[in-house]
Amino acid sequence: MTSVELYFSDEEEEILEVKRIRRSLRDSFNPMELDNDVFIRNFRLSKPAFLHVYNSIEDKLQLNIRQQAVPNIIKLAAALKFFAYGDYQTSFFENDLDMGLAQSTLSYIFKEVFDALESNICSKYINFEYKPDELRRVKDHFYEKYGIPNVIGCLDNTHLKIIMPKKDLRHLYANRKGFFSLNILVVCDDLMHIRYIDARNPGATCDADVWNKSSLKRKLHEDYCNNRKTGVLLGDDKYPLTPYLLIPYNNVEKGSLQEKFNNKHKLAQEVIEKMFVILKSRFRCLLSTKELHYSPEKATQITNICAALHNICLKYKVEMPDIQKENNQNDDNSIDAKYGEDEIIKTSSNELYNGGKLVRDSILDLFKKS
Structure with missing residues (x-):
């Protein structure tokens, strides 16, 4: 094996290891297990409000068929954390928790979750018609x-x-x-x-x-x-x-x-x-x-x-x-x-x-x- 081949082999192994760590973090992370104060600080919703939103959009999110797929509850948590903090770095690598999500993954997640939220909660909760x-x-x-x-x-x-x-x-x-x-x-x-x-x-x-x-x-x-x-x-x-x-x-x-x-x-x-x-x-x-x-x-x-x-x-x-x-x-x-x-x-x-x-x-x- 040449030194170049060895270099790329080590680099590929590092990438695979990062992916394994992220998948482990993702699989072990359950936002509902967080302390209430930490939960609200990270996601801005209480747990009952979070579950209400989740139940409102769950059928609009893709089914998690692949083993590496991100669970839908993590998708919503990631989107809410972005709304709360407004940028990728602060949102996902500091402030109490890491969900094990790469920025490239977040881009796909955000599109899916944003579309589901807009179509399911905006017209329901923003309404000028008074009772x-x-x-x-x-x-x-x-x-x-x-x-x-x-x-x-x-x-x-x-x-x-x-x-x-x-x-x-x-x-x-x-x-x-x-x-x-x-x-x-x-x-x-x-x-x-x-x-x-x-x-x-x-x-x-x-x-x-x-x-x-x-x-x-x-x-x-x-x-x-x-x-x-x-x-x-x-x-x-x-x-x-x-x-x-x-x-x-x-x-x-x-x-x-x-x-x-x-x-x-x-x-x-x-x-x-x-x-x-x-x-x-x-x-x-x-x-x-x-x-x-x-x-x-x-x-x-x-x-x-x-x-x-x-x-x-x-x-x-x-x-x-x-x-x-x-x-x-x-x-x-x-x-x-x-x-x-x-x-x-x-x-x-x-x-x-x-x-x-x-x-x-x-x-x-x-x-x-x-």
Whole structure:
């Protein structure tokens, strides 16, 4: 045997040994045997929530026929750990456990699990259609706490940092702060449930345009035109004023009813700001200090899945992440400049603007009586 042949023989043996070690780790690893705190820290779900998600997607995952196949429960655990930490190295070679998975294997696993999660949990857990008791609860909350009637949720945008897209798409995804991103529209209710999400828009798209193109805006506009009184959303002054989206007053006088409305409006909006902090602390792949190394389409899919998982965490009362410990960075959602009403009105018809003004001014009459 030549020295070259001996070299390659040793190298092949090392590769085989690594594979044997990984298979041994994989076969011996059972995530359900982890301590509860370690389990939540690694996967962000409690064990009951994990099993619920697993049972929801198990029939969509490939059967493990080959001896070397990765068990489906490990596939889900690997995907959840990626959502929790946002990168391969941190996710799979540190932080309490090693699942015995090579990065090349993870790529195949992620595609399979992401597709299964998106098709099975997103539409089920992200739904703007309120049940009657839910609608009463959310409206009562915003009216009793802030004095603003008929509110069904709060609206805001946030950006998800992504890697540089293809050359002919870069101008679409470069946002005002100079990095590539998706501009994500989200609506949440009083309990921080995500009721609507649109994560498809490139980062160069302004918030008002994302809203104007959204299916939710079309639905609320259709309800308004057909005299179906669904309710109103609260958003900041990046958006146009309409009868179904109330924004703060511009240039208010100190001590005026308009200032009182703005203050209450700002307090009410804090629920979606808190939701973003919790969402991104729980699923750190969404943090602006990281960037998703995926195409815009795959980044959209990941965002939708994390939003659905967030709602599942709320359903199963999974403890909130330690924000002080988890968040060592300031994640700024605000990219767009804010505009005054004179500029915003240009993006909305006079009829809609005037209708929104009537709705907003009628709330000042309620403040006079309180």
